[in-house]
Amino acid sequence: MFKLSLIALSLVIMAGCSTGPQDVVANATKAMGTENLKSIEYTASGFSYSLGQSPNPNAPWPKFNAKSYMRTINFETPASRQTLVRTQFENPPHGGGNQPIVGENTQTVVVTGSSPWAGQADIWITPPGFLKGAAANNATLAAQTVDGKQYNVLTFMAQGKYKVIGYVNTANEVEKVETWVDNPVLGDMAVETTYSDYKDFGGLKFPSKIMQSQGGYPVLDVTVTDVKTNPETKIDAPATAAVVVKSEKVTDGLYFITGGTHNSVAVEFSDHIAVVEGPQSEERSTAVIAETKKLIPNKPIKYLINTHHHFDHSGGIRPFIAEGATLITQDINKPYYEKAFSMPRTLAPDKMGTKTATMETVADKKVLTDGKRTLELHLVKSSPHNDGIIMAYLPKERILVEADLFTPPATPTTPRPKTPSPFSTNLAENLQRLKLNYQTILPLHGQKSTRAEFMKWIGKT
Ligand SMILES: [Zn+2]
Known part of the structure; x- marks a missing residue:
């Protein structure tokens, strides 16, 4: 206990005596320009990978070209719609995920406030979503050095149950967010997303590179090309399919x-x-x-x-x-x-x-x-x-x-x-x-x- 308290104390000192978690959130919110951000739409392209569809249990998830990847998020409702257009990458085809894709394959994922956490997490792990979540959920703060780089590490519990951890760097950018979602096969499955190469998109600082892994292997690796702030969002709740046998x-x-x-x-x-x-x-x-x-x-x-x-x-x-x-x-x-x-x-x-x-x-x-x-x-x-x-x-x-x-x-x-x-x-x-x-x-x-x-x-x- 004594040892733990010492560590906690040193973390507070490292973080700076006058800086509390909400100061870190406020500084990052200001630096990134997300104060008045109610909705966002970003477009990207690169690669996607099909979770749980590896060719064998020791291989990574199979890779696809993400010809286009678009996310629309309304942070207030909350709701999110993701549209991913994929083409075949693996040659020859190996693994699942609708291979071999002939031409294009479009996948749309819609998430709302009543969706399971595994879906909703997608909203709160984006950099603006994380800062809004940290502001609303009494985030805690710790200082941490990773690979020689200093971070203010904010942790909050979404819905009082789901831990979300964000790494804010010295430039006040959210560089990495970790959480866990329930998966029928892997149990509490780690979802880790890194955000880098922040750029100014019309007054909003947003990462131009997004990489995500789930269950230990990449699921997304895209370059953001366009960001719209506060667009009109019309995201209809997804049709819920009851189990029919x-x-x-x-x-x-x-x-x-x-x-x-x-x-x-x-x-x-x-x-x-x-x-x-x-x-x-x-x-x-x-x-x-x-x-x-x-x-x-x-x-x-x-x-x-x-x-x-x-x-x-x-x-x-x-x-x-x-x-x-x-x-x-x-x-x-x-x-x-x-x-x-x-x-x-x-x-x-x-x-x-x-x-x-x-x-x-x-x-x-x-x-x-x-x-x-x-x-x-x-x-x-x-x-x-x-x-x-x-x-x-x-x-x-x-x-x-x-x-x-x-x-x-x-x-x-x-x-x-x-x-x-x-x-x-x-x-x-x-x-x-x-x-x-x-x-x-x-x-x-x-x-x-x-x-x-x-x-x-x-x-x-
Ligand atoms: Zn299969």
Whole structure:
């Protein structure tokens, strides 16, 4: 305690006796010209990276060209709209995030005051947003030297719960902001943003270089080219999609669980159930579990089969573990999930809590059988989408279950791509190598399909 007090005291002295946290905020606000800033719109370009879509658990997030990146923020409502136009960067395509992008792909993210913190954080970690947050939330101050540079470090708790730390340099510029957001896979996930090369944009000092990392890897690296102060902002609240679960009996004891953007498949065995995929989030998986129990009553969910580690396919693993299921995943994911499952989860505690996961792994092939029904799991070798992606095959039923390698066309008249996706052609090669005699495809995105439709889609007819 004594030691801690000494450190605290020395920090106050270093920061200057007469300078309190609100003085630092006021000085930076004045220097940056954000006093009367109610809204902002900035345009940038550079690179973006797709969080949670790495080609394997040890790789950074895949990179895209950010052809244009525009943020409009109203600090008063608060609200933010981000429009990102991406083009393909990775060559050849490797990893997820809608690769390969043919032409352009536009992503729009809208955040309002009722959005979860993971979205709202985006507003309060911008330099003006940080100063407004620090002014409104009783920020504390400490002096810190990083790499020989002195900083006034301001910390505040947003919504009384979420820690936000900003580093103000001697030029009164917000140089770095750190916070943590809850992520279904990584728990309390670090979000670190650095702002540099401040320039004067019509009286407002704003960084011309923005770099952000999430979960330890870059997600954004852009150069700001234009900033508008106090523009008219019209940001409509995003449509909130309720979790909807539908299901379809494919054959006895086999159900296709749909209703959202991500599907699951429930497979009944003599005394238990295996579910392929716990996608997205605790909310989605909880609904999938409830539907499975309704369809197949009085049997435990013994296995949850995870096709690959991408966040949208692994964000709902934990509720299945809480339910008592053993996780089956490819070899490459085991150390990664062990680490991810033990990360702190203070921001959004979940049902699994500190429960230890039981895991079984698949190398090239694993067979689940009760003597009557057989479910084979196969590694899709050399998949450009993911290095450890597995598919499921029911030989007797002639059914294939796959994720992200073939997403069936929305309608039978949807024209097939000029060049088939390398993810799909690689899947076809694997199916041929393994001589899997499938007829029906249950994709984990999109609607039920057939071998004929898949062949047509990749130009094999
Ligand atoms: Zn994927």
